[in-house]
Amino acid sequence: MGGEVPMTRHFRILDSALDGLAQPATLAGPGAAHPLWAADLEALGAVPELGAARHCRDIVLCGPCASTMDVARRLVEEGVLAPFGSVITPEQTAGRGQLRRAWLSRPGNVLATLVCPPADGLWNDLRPLVLGYLFAEALSALGQAVQVKWPNDLLSGGRKVAGILVEERKDCVLAGIGVNLGWAPPAEALREGHCVDAGEFVPSDGAVGPVRLWGALVNHVETGYRTLLEAFSPTEFLTIFRSRMAWQGRRVLVREGESVRYEAVVRGISAEGGLLLDRAGREVVLLAGDVIPV
Amino acid sequence: MRAKSFEQVLEEVKGKPILVANRGIPARRICRSITEMFQAVAVMTATDVDKTSPATTGAHELLLLGEDPRAYLDLDRIIKMAKDRGIVAIHPGWGFGSEDDSFPKKCEEAGIIFIGPNQGPMRLLGNKVAVRKLAEEIGVPVVPGSPEAVSIPEARKIAKEIGFPIMLKAEGGGGGRGIYEVYEDAQLESAFSKASALAKASFGNPRLYVEKLLTSVRHIEFQTIADKYGNVYVFDERDCTVQRNHQKLVEITPSPWPKFTPELRKELKGYAEKLIKAVGYHSLATVEFLVDKDGRPYLIEVNTRLQVEHGITECRYGIDLVEEQIAISFGSKLRFGEQNTKPYLHAMQVRVNCEDPQDNFSPNAGLITSYVSPGGQGVRIDSCICAGYRFPSRYDSAAALLITYGNSWDKTVMLMRRALREYKISGVKTTINFHREVMKHPDFVAGEYDTNFVRLHKDGLMSYTDQEPEPVRLARLVAEISARGYNPYVSLGEYRGRADKRLGRFQLVKAPDTADATFEPRITRAMKRDAILDALREDRAKDIIHFCDTTTRDITQSNSGNRFRLAEDRIIGPSLDKCGFFSLENGGGAHFHVAMLANMTYPFTEAKEWNQFAPGTLKQILIRSTNVLGYKPQPKNLMRLTGEMICEHYDVIRCFDFLNHVENMRPFAEVVLHSDKHIFEPALSMSWAKGFDVPHYLEVTDAILNMCASVMGVSKKKASRSIILGLKDMAGVCPPRFMRELISALVAKYPELVIHSHRHYTDGLFVPTMGAAAKAGAHIVDTAIGSSVRWYGQGEVLSTAAYIEDEMGLKTLLDKDMIRATNFTLKQIMPYYDKYCSPYFQGIDHDVVRHGMPGGATSSSQEGAMKQGYIHLLPYMLKFLAGTRKIVRYHDVTPGSQITWNTSFLAVTGAYKRGGEREVRRLLNVLDIVNLAPEGEFTDNEREARLDLYRDSNDAFRNLLLGKYGKLPLGFPPDWVYQSAFGTEWKAAVESRTEASPLETLPDMDLAAEESTLDARLGRKATPEEFVLYLNHPGDALKTIEFVETYGDANNLPLDVWFEGLERGETLLFQSRAGKPHVMRITDISEPDEQGCITVRYSVDSETMSHKVKVRDAVGGDREALEMADPKNVYHIGSPSNGDLWVMHVRVGDTVKKGEEILNISIMKQEKSVYAPVSGVVKRVLKNANYQEDKIMVPVKEGELLVELGPAQAGCPTCKAPLASEDFRFCPVCGQKI
Helix, strand or coil: CCCCCCCCCCEEECCCCECCCECCCCCHHHHHHCHHHHHHHHHHCCCCECCCCCCECCEEECCCECCHHHHHHHHHHCCCECCCCEEECCCECCCECHHHCECCCCECEEEEEEEECCCCHHHHHCHHHHHHHHHHHHHHHHECCCEEECCCEEEECCEEEEEEEEEEECCEEEEEEEECCCCCCCHHHCCCCCCCCECCCCECCCCCCHHHHHHHHHHHHHHHHHHHHHHCCHHHHHHHHHCCECCCCCEEEEEECCCEEEEEEEEEECCCCCEEEEECCEEEEECCCEEEEC | CCCECHHHHHHHHCCCEEEECCCHHHHHHHHHHHHCCCCCEEEEEEECCCCCCHHHHHCCEEEEEECCHHHHHCHHHHHHHHHHHCCCEEECCCCHHHHCCHHHHHHHHHCCEECCCCHHHHHHHHCHHHHHHHHHHHCCCECCECCCCCCHHHHHHHHHHHCCCEEEEEEEEECCEEEEEECCHHHHHHHHHHHHHHHHHHHCCCCEEEEECCCCEEEEEEEEEECCCCCEEEEEEEEEEEEECCEEEEEEECCCCCCCCHHHHHHHHHHHHHHHHHCCCCEEEEEEEEEECCCCEEEEEEECCCCCCHHHHHHHHCCCHHHHHHHHHCCECCCCCCCCCCCCCEEEEEEEECEEHHHCCEECCEECCEEECCCCCCEEEEECCCCCCEECCCCCCEEEEEEEEECCHHHHHHHHHHHHHHCEEECCCCCHHHHHHHHHCHHHHHCCCCCCHHHHCHHHHCCCCCCCCHHHHHHHHHHHHHHHCCCHHHCCCCCCCCCCCCCCCCCCCCCCCCCCCCCCCCCCCCCCHHHHHHHHHHHHHCCEEEEEECHHHHHHHHHHCCCCCHHHHHHHHHHHCCCCCCEEEEEECHHHHHHHHCCCCCHHHHHHHHHHHCCCCEEEEEEEHHHECCCCCCCHHHHHHHHHHHHHHCCEEEEECCCCCHHHHHHHHHHHHCCCCCEEEEEEECCCECCECHHHHHHHHHHHHHHHHHHHCCCHHHHHHHCEEEEEECCCCCCHHHHHHHHHHHHHHCCCCEEEEEECCCCCCHHHHHHHHHHHCCCEEEEECHHHCCCCCCCEHHHHHHHHHHHCCCEECCCHHHHHHHHHHHHHHHHHHHHHHCCCCCCCCCCHHHHCCCCCHHHHHHHHHHHCCCHHHHHHHHHHHHHHCCCCCCCCCCCHHHHHHHHHHHHHHHHHHHHHHHHHHHHHHHHHHHHHCCHHHCCHHHHHHHHHCCCCCCHHHHHHHHCCCCCCCCCCCCHHHHHHHHHHHHHHHHHCCCCCCHHHCCCCCCHHHHHHHHHHHHCCCCCHHHHHHHHHCHHHHHHHHHHHHHHCCHHHCCHHHHHHCCCCCCEEEEECCCCCEEEEEEEEECCCCCCCEEEEEEEECCEEEEEEEECCCCCCCCHHHCCECCCCCCCEEECCCCEEEEEECCCCCCEECCCCEEEEEEECCEEEEEECCCCEEEEEECCCCEHHHHCCCEEECCCEEEEEEEEHHHECCCCCCECCCCCCCECCCCCCEC
16 A cells, blocks of 8 residues: 555646536636745646546646535545545635634635545544644645644644644545645634634745645655555554644643633643643543643 | 571561552552561552552552652652651562662662662663673573664664564663564665654654564563572573563463473573673562574563562462562572472463453453452462452553462463453453463463464454353343333333332242142143044044143233243243143244343243243144234245244144135145144134124135145145144134034034134133033133133133033043142232233223224223323224224234224224314214115215225225235225225226235245344344344344343343332342352442432342443433443434534434434544434434534534434324334325325
8 A cells, every 4th residue: 555656646727617616717817816826837837627537636726616625525526536636726715614613814825625545443533633743744844843733733833824624524534724824814813712823834945835835745745644554553653643742741721512621731642642631630531622722 | 798687687677667669469469578577567659549449458558649640650759758758668569660770779869778679780681782782792692683773774784694574673662662573675764764763753762773573482581589699599481472462461480382491491591690690680680581483592681670470480489579579678698599499380370451352452441340359279369459449541451460370280271260260350341251262272271372372363362252140140130120110121111110019029839739640631742743633533522622721822912911921931831731731822923022022032942941841731822824923924935934943842833814815824834734743723813793604714714724735735634634723713702602603514514623712701701602612513722720811811711611511511631720729820920910011901891792802902902092192082983993894804813903993093083183073973974874875875975975984094904905915805895995095096006906915926035134134233143043033023133132142031030020120128039041049139229310320239149239220311411321322223323433513413303314414523623424324303312512603512422322313204204193114105194195
């Protein structure tokens, strides 16, 4: 499985509209939306159309859409995209984060969805952490160091620079990723009680825009994913995850549901991937819920 | 320093406090030595979790470390506290700080003796690279490889020298962690970088070294002990080859491996001694080797502490290593030497851990509900648990170290098998069962295995079933019944509460022994069919009438809802067997189904047992032609399969068809008539009405004889000699004069045909009718034992016999004293059934001759009407019954009686909904007219009005009209009935009518597919009986199979306990399946707690237990009270994992399609959609969430029941009325097409 060398990955334009989901993309359209797109498209040269591609791992550039999650799902259902295929858009009208929260963005940021391969057992449960870790590794390789706030918020310099949402439906697992490349929402625009302020991710190559950054990220993540599953057990992965984990030893406020709130200290990761907390000397494992630094 | 004697040390230490900086098993073990010879004060560290644990009982004092569970690692704090307390010495145990080489140094600085080595030697021997270097210097063989951490090119060079496979080991690793196997050069590069990355992440040190990977090795280690004066003693080897992922599971001394020679032992002991001496080490140490299959040893590491498996060395030598270790640390001279220390026993230790081997040895924590430790000679146990202890999840999973020792390896193995049999731990899963399998494995016993043993034999070692003993399981059932006050498995609802007065304990008083020793039964199971039939004919010629007893089937089916159990059969069966009955009807009909539905018994196992406790008398069963033992026509191959199993246990097979469609009986006739032992008894279903007269029944008899003759390939005359003809008046409606007329005609026409008359008591004319039947020529009549006779079953045996003898002048061959004795016993049993299982309406109902509702249906149908609020319509329903029976003609026998009842119920309630009682009266008026006036005299209005009669009928009725159950006995009803029942589609209905047997069109069942479905469901191979039960009644068969697996054979519980449970303070004596006596005593039954659970505390055979029984919904929101989804129930939708429910899409009553998203769970930001597993209707929604609206997420637990669906057919989509059968096409209430 992991031994095979991934085939070359292409960029493709989603040339026809997906009814109700996305407008057709044109090379001019996204370019007009933001100079970074324009620079990327120019650097990429001629981008072929999606046409009758089947079961591919390519990066599909779509026009403005409600959410790349819905576009990607349709493309998976239609047999166009295979695992590690992805969709990127310059603009979303109904971008969503966890629990249908709004994901605030502007053209110039990465707004993409990656089709995830199916995984067995614990690997399936750990997927959010795996993606968090791999994207953090990939971002760190391309710019400033990024850490993962459990389970998969990506922080740099204490600010959230990227977010991930995983949706598992039937046999189709999608990861939506937003990276604040050109713009980060100001604190007052974020929902009340947000965990951490937003910040921008600055790539080492300042000229790189969302499309090329995404291309590099997907390549990193795919290679990392194959290596990880081939070489390590889930338990070993958790050890590795700890090395990129933010807020260890930090005192946080834990919110479980609406009514349960308590303070605890972040200790690490439990064997099933939960957040290990020390609540007044008692060990607590958090599988759902949120933590805010105190 | 001058060496002290052991006695001097004893003197010095006596009364002084010694601390064990540890917990659990090692802490308890070490405290034992501290308090024995030394008589010192044993002090043990304990965190809050541990401060009341069983392990602390061995300590005089505790050094409390507070709430942080990791406090055992805080050496500075422990030393400071120890100093404050005046501790003179600290023993580190194993694990925690025991291998931290700063510990001895810190103790020294604090002026406390460290019971272990000094820092220097400890550090040297504890470092794998250093010890390897040392070993090479002094000539101890090591595993070939790099002396220290290497780069990739160096690794490649070394690999070339030593050859693949190799291991890359993390310098900072240990205990089996941080090892990567590389099998070929091509893998080296990538494996190296990965291993290095992981080593850095895991141990903070990326450095790796290379070692040859040894593929087949034994793990052999040597216990050494040394004093501070250079004296070293090396004990015999411990063989720790049975491992899992480098974790030891079984340890043995001496090694049972045939290749382990005295020479090899001597060689390895020499290496161990050299190593210890080379570093000036004192205290205990273990030198570990791998030995390959050619006997080549390789040093792997040295452990500088007391080890978990030290106990087997103590047993081999009869010594106390911890005592010696303590003495040495105080300066004592080593007391062990070649002269005075000799091995003389074999010993083995198994590690009993709270782990589930079948789930990859996953640790589990929780309440130990019962604990029985093994004992006796040759057994040593070091445990840290007891009953009632909540095993913590925080620490390692070791629960006990079980050692056996004896003078040979075989004895040691047999001892261990016995000890493991005795060892009982409930509440958590342990490795006990796994070890039992290890002890049985021939390779293990032969000593021929390597460190891959567990991995290679995984399937065999894990194939045990983890089931508690039956008395424990049965006692849990009693606890459940006692907590509720009623038995939920009887399926009678909440028929009593805990506070209700009880009938009292069932304490059987045996009847005086009145058995007539000279009594010889006329007919026995030893006889063949023809001999039995000849005997019946001979007897009848001498005016002797025989009796079939229905006490344990039909009587209790009609009067006790079939709840009569095998338990009570066991009591009265042996005496029924001696009463001189022709046969005992003990199976069939609804009894078969209810055995599984409510009595939780396998019906064929029950039948088999009957033939053991009542071996003499013939056993009789009732079969419903095509439906066999179920409620709808069965495919022919299933009929045959069931028929064969029936023939294994029953002698007389009575078979009826409610339409008297004789062809429906053919498959059964084929099974039974081909045996010369079994008697086939086809029965006439009987009504007493116009058209159902003597000529009609003679015609049916003719058809039966023709069918039997064709099956047997003989003449009709011969067939009439080879069967019994049953006369089945199920409703109890045929009067004496009719039976006299019919039987006289049958006798005249078929003089050699044996006739068996069966009827019910409902009309009150049982005795005179049976008298008339007997007088007219019947050979056998059905009766039951007096104390069981009520209203709806058969009549009483002795009164019927008296009437037959005294009034009719005939004779019987009954042992009446035995019947009286049986009756006395039964009198003590019946009150329980009367109290809890009696029909709602009781009493004789002579109107049965008009309405025809048979037996128990008389009450149950009418009770149904009452419960649905239609009691005021009941007189009309009965009148409708009387009328409709004259229009659509068949017999009121199962399932016909149900169809008639439903038709009447629906017609009357339908009319009532349309226009109240006035409309009902109009309908009945129409019915009267239809039955009184000839067709030609109807007005157009009346023709129109009669179409209302069946407008509300259901699919069962319509199917009957179409001939789907078989041929109607007097032909199809007039066309207007079809017009009424089918409306505009009536012509098509008339067209599609058939008179063929449903068997002709019913395809065979795919038995192989069904069997594999069942096997998969059970997770094992189903027994042949389980398979047949499943095919007949899938749901209830599974329920019973699961019940028996969970609780055992409930027939071992007495009658009162089955219905009422026990009260606080009561004692129950019962027997388990093997006939072993047990005692259970309930000490307390709590009030329901916040979770709605009652805790029952009880003892079983002096073992104390408790069981929580959920009796009502929780009032608080505690997670313990969660209702869990039954993974086997497709209608249960549970949470796929722990997480937050944030959106629930459905509400109660919604119809959902298979695959539709029902809810969504968020776990670690992964949003999981949960889909409807089947189409259905939402019955319950247990948790709701709508995060987008209210920003509230609801925590859910893995497996928690969130939504319960019901079958899609369960209700009418329009009016929501329940639909009784899946094959309804129209709603019986609102007529909505479904």
